[in-house]
Amino acid sequence: MAADAGRAAGAQVTHLELADFDLPLYNADLEARGTPDNARRLKEIFHAHPAWIICSPEYNGSYTGLLKNTLDWASSPIKGDPEWSSGTKPFVGKVVGLLSASPGALGGLRSLSHLSPLLLNLQCWLTPKQYALSKAAEAFDDKGQLISGLAQAAVQGVVEQALHGARKLHAPD
Ligand SMILES: Cc1cc2nc3c(=O)[nH]c(=O)nc-3n(C[C@H](O)[C@H](O)[C@H](O)COP(=O)(O)O)c2cc1C
Known part of the structure; x- marks a missing residue:
């Protein structure tokens, strides 16, 4: 849905599933034996994209270990x-819109309040709009599309702000 909204707004979209990168759990001793090729690949992909949408579930009131691990690898020199x-090179000046989804009533909202300061610390810009999709198990039709028009509009709003922000920030002087 977010990828479709991006394409509809004229963006070239790369859709990543973080689990596909199969990164080991970060620790510095492991890294000293060599950075995984996929960590380098992620740095390159992040760096090449001026606007990002991060969409994640919530674990124990925060963002997932998979997302944290990915960000740790991508931000390690x-x-x-x-x-x-520079660890922040893939992150500096990226305009990031945050989406969460969960089966619960809050839709993973608490995870976004933890993820925001981490991304700001990495020099990302965050869109003012964020969206947490509650009752996610019932929110999609059998084609994977959001059923609620309000939810569709909320996702679209986040995507459009990320693209708008990135176009402004990266416009030639
Ligand atoms: C360890 C764990 C903790 C969870 N904690 C929360 C939570 O704090 N809030 C919430 O809304 N859902 C929570 N959930 C439910 C997940 O959001 C839900 O299972 C979601 O579908 C997981 O998506 P995934 O299968 O892509 O990881 C938790 C699930 C797990 C496994």
């Missing part, structure tokens, strides 16, 4: 590689 010596 690659030792001995001058191109990626």
Whole structure:
């Protein structure tokens, strides 16, 4: 839905499933033996995209370990590689819209309040609009589309703000 909204607004969209990158659990001793190719690939993809939408479920009132692990790998400098010596390089100036979804009544809203400061710390810009989809198990039809027009409009609003922000921020002077 978010990817479709981005395409409808004229963006070239790359849809990532973080689990597909199959990154090991980050720790510095492991990293000292070499950065996984997929961590480098993620850095390149993040860096190449001026607007992002992050959509995640909520675990124990926060964002998931998978998302944290991905952000940890993507923000860790690659030792001995001058191109990626700055951990924040993939993140600086990205305009990020946040979406969550969960079967609960709050739709993962609490996870967004934890994720926001992490992304700000990495020098991302966050859209003023965010959206938490409650009762997510019943929210989609059998084609995977959101049933509620209000929910569709809310997702579209976040996507449009991210694109608008990125176009303004990255416009030539
Ligand atoms: C360990 C764990 C903790 C969870 N904590 C929350 C929570 O705090 N709030 C919530 O709304 N849902 C919570 N859930 C429900 C998940 O949001 C729900 O299972 C969701 O569909 C998981 O998506 P996934 O299968 O893509 O990881 C939790 C699920 C798990 C496994």
